[in-house]
Amino acid sequence: MISVKNIHKSFGELSVLRGVSCNIEAGEKVVILGPSGSGKSTFLRCLNLLEEPNQGEIWVEDKLITNADPYEHDEIIELSQTYADLYAKYVLENDGTAGDEVKKAVISRIKEQRLLKKREGSLFKKALSQYQAQHGIDINLARQDMGMVFQHFNLFNNMTVLKNLTLAPVQLGLKTPEEAEQNAMRLLQRIGLADKRDEYPSKLSGGQKQRVAIARALAMNPKVMLFDEPTSALDPEMVGEVLDLIRELADEGMTMVIVTHEMGFAREVGTRILFMDEGNIAEEGTPAEVFDNPKNPRTIQFFKAVL
Amino acid sequence: MNFFEKTVQLFTTADYLKLMFTGLGYTVVISICAAILGLVLGTLVALCSISKSKGIVMRVLQGICKVYITIIRGTPMALQLFIMVFAIFAIRGFPTIVTAILAFGINSGAYVAENIRAGILSVDIGQTEAGRALGLNSRVTLIKIVIPQAIKNVIPAIGNELIALIKETSIVSMISITDLTMAAKIIGAGNNLASYVVPMTSAAVFYLAIVYLLTFGIKIIEKRLRASDKR
Numbered sequence: 058m059i060s061v062k063n064i065h066k067s068f069g070e071l072s073v074l075r076g077v078s079c080n081i082e083a084g085e086k087v088v089i090l091g092p093s094g095s096g097k098s099t100f101l102r103c104l105n106l107l108e109e110p111n112q113g114e115i116w117v118e119d120k121l122i123t124n125a126d127p128y129e130h131d132e133i134i135e136l137s138q139t140y141a142d143l144y145a146k147y148v149l150e151n152d153g154t155a156g157d158e159v160k161k162a163v164i165s166r167i168k169e170q171r172l173l174k175k176r177e178g179s180l181f182k183k184a185l186s187q188y189q190a191q192h193g194i195d196i197n198l199a200r201q202d203m204g205m206v207f208q209h210f211n212l213f214n215n216m217t218v219l220k221n222l223t224l225a226p227v228q229l230g231l232k233t234p235e236e237a238e239q240n241a242m243r244l245l246q247r248i249g250l251a252d253k254r255d256e257y258p259s260k261l262s263g264g265q266k267q268r269v270a271i272a273r274a275l276a277m278n279p280k281v282m283l284f285d286e287p288t289s290a291l292d293p294e295m296v297g298e299v300l301d302l303i304r305e306l307a308d309e310g311m312t313m314v315i316v317t318h319e320m321g322f323a324r325e326v327g328t329r330i331l332f333m334d335e336g337n338i339a340e341e342g343t344p345a346e347v348f349d350n351p352k353n354p355r356t357i358q359f360f361k362a363v364l
Numbered sequence: 365m366n367f368f369e370k371t372v373q374l375f376t377t378a379d380y381l382k383l384m385f386t387g388l389g390y391t392v393v394i395s396i397c398a399a400i401l402g403l404v405l406g407t408l409v410a411l412c413s414i415s416k417s418k419g420i421v422m423r424v425l426q427g428i429c430k431v432y433i434t435i436i437r438g439t440p441m442a443l444q445l446f447i448m449v450f451a452i453f454a455i456r457g458f459p460t461i462v463t464a465i466l467a468f469g470i471n472s473g474a475y476v477a478e479n480i481r482a483g484i485l486s487v488d489i490g491q492t493e494a495g496r497a498l499g500l501n502s503r504v505t506l507i508k509i510v511i512p513q514a515i516k517n518v519i520p521a522i523g524n525e526l527i528a529l530i531k532e533t534s535i536v537s538m539i540s541i542t543d544l545t546m547a548a549k550i551i552g553a554g555n556n557l558a559s560y561v562v563p564m565t566s567a568a569v570f571y572l573a574i575v576y577l578l579t580f581g582i583k584i585i586e587k588r589l590r591a592s593d594k595r
């Protein structure tokens with residue numbers, strides 16, 4: 058469902074992700090663990106491109122969503138003047154070669170030697186967006202299928218609870234206002250907050266806010282949910298209600314990627330654990346494997362500290 | 365004649381009254397037109413300067429905006445007014461009142477722009493991220509989520525700016541527009557009343573009344589907008 062290939066991300070000098078790859082299949086509940094600053098949030102935020110990776114590819118259901126290096130795109134290379142020039146030259150020099158061979162040779166030469174000039178950069182950007190449009194690749198579209206839940210809820214402060222849930226489906230033309238409201242009320246009933254429909258977020262408790270935030274994401278009928286420490290900003294007595302809701306979603310078969318420090322929850326709900334350290338996936342496996350039998354010294358050290 | 369009798373005379377002499385209210389009219393017209401110009405200009409400049417677009421057009425615009433804000437905020441209003449009147453719009457027959465409106469509008473635009481920019485930046489980045497994460501594009505996110513919250517944040521600052529603007533328009537008397545301040549001065553200089561105190565005090569009361577009304581209006585707007593964070 059989501060396929061991540063060798064992504065790198067740095068903020069200025071600070072290299073945060075150093076070549077992370079992984080596949081997330083439909084129905085999986087992937088839990089990401091790791092020490093603070095290891096790049097867990099950054100990785101999660103790359104999945105829906107809230108952070109743009111500097112390098113590497115992210116595929117969502119066979120669609121490339123990263124603004125990949127133009128060098129890597131044959132289709133785009135072909136649009137360039139440099140390509141046309143090289144192609145002509147190659148044909149002149151190698152009389153009689155088949156078209157496909159010439160093409161391959163020229164593209165590989167461009168990639169090897171990075172012959173595309175900077176001034177063609179904006180041309181590429183255009184070509185890339187054209188290419189993406191033609192192939193139905195649109196990050197806004199891709200994000201509709203990926204619900205995200207933030208540590209600090211980020212409910213829209215200027216809207217009522219109901220409006221928080223209906224804004225996106227209505228704005229994006231997925232539902233009529235009536236349908237959206239019906240769906241929102243169904244979700245609010247489910248999380249037990251139907252009576253709060255007309256309240257503003259500032260009047261809700263932390264736990265209620267996070268449940269509304271989850272409902273807001275669900276209102277888009279996402280195919281996968283991304284959680285970034287959904288309970289870290291909550292008072293202890295409110296952690297349970299939020300975890301219960303996430304657990305319910307998990308049981309219904311929702312695909313999830315969860316960054317959390319709740320070890321018990323990770324073990325219980327996760328189908329796979331990724332342990333991140335210094336921008337890499339240091340270890341991965343089933344909860345039983347990783348918790349009971351960690352192999353990487355960093356993982357062992359981490360569990361010693363937190364368990 | 366004592367203060368009281370002079371006040372009565374001011375408000376019962378038709379010529380004086382006419383002059384005072386003409387002056388009031390000029391002050392109000394200049395203030396309102398300049399405020400509208402300033403708000404529109406300020407909003408546009410603010411949107412320009414927060415744009416993340418890296419296009420060449422936007423970069424040039426952002427450069428212009430920066431220079432504009434720096435110059436306007438770094439020089440005295442009176443000088444800006446003089447330069448507009450005696451240099452830029454020193455065209456025969458070009459109405460001074462229009463020049464004055466432009467000068468005050470352009471001046472106030474720079475301050476409004478800074479207020480609005482700060483207001484937009486003060487909205488938590490998480491609000492934008494939540495909008496984008498749902499698949500909304502940046503324009504919708506800005507219009508539906510960020511700007512409404514920014515407006516709430518900037519209303520007090522904009523209110524202060526408008527109040528300052530109204531009072532600052534009194535310097536148009538220096539380019540011989542008969543605004544409220546000028547009217548008071550003319551009346552005071554006349555032989556009949558032979559007093560600056562009464563017309564000046566009356567003008568001050570007029571200014572006070574306008575500012576009070578405006579403050580009241582802003583309070584109401586603020587209250588309405590604050591509905592979303594009452595606890």
Ligand SMILES: Nc1ncnc2c1ncn2[C@@H]1O[C@H](COP(=O)(O)OP(=O)(O)OP(=O)(O)O)[C@@H](O)[C@H]1O
Pocket residue numbers: 068071073091092093094095096097098099100
């Ligand atoms: N927008 C940013 N600009 C600069 N540095 C950033 C930015 N976002 C994250 N970082 C840095 O990147 C590193 C990794 O951050 P990240 O938030 O991914 O870590 P994390 O594993 O989620 O940690 P935590 O458990 O504390 O949330 C940190 O050192 C952080 O300071």
Ligand SMILES: [Mg+2]
Pocket residue numbers: 097098099286
């Ligand atoms: Mg984090």
